[in-house]
Amino acid sequence: MKIFFKLFFLSSIFLIGCSSSQDCGKQEKEIIGISSVVGNEPFTEVAIITDNNDIYIIKEPLNIKNVLSGTQGNYYKVKYKALKDSAGVHIIIPTEINKQ
Secondary structure (H helix, E strand, O other): OHHHHHHHHHHHHHHHHHHHHHHHHOOOEEEEEEEEEEOOOOOOEEEEEEOOOOEEEEOOOHHHHHHHHHOOOOEEEEEEEEEEEEOOEEEEEEEEEEEO
16 A cells, blocks of 8 residues: 555656646747848848857747848847757747847
8 A cells, every 4th residue: 555655646746747847848038139130042030149159040920020130230138939949959939029
């Protein structure tokens, strides 16, 4: 009976820990960097380049992409949700931008 309760307790802790980890990836994050356009024509992308030379490619929405591409070289604070982050490439979906 004691073994059953120990296994039940350990499995419940394991399930609680795993279920909370997905919410961490969906939280809004924040970066500050320079708006820029990266890549070669016709495959250019709007991006934010931080002071650490990290590049965050903006995928959508179109109105934010238009603002950032029209004001290249300005600093922005960007609140975003990560879409893809692998092999050193950060692809994000911004929810809010503020000029610094």
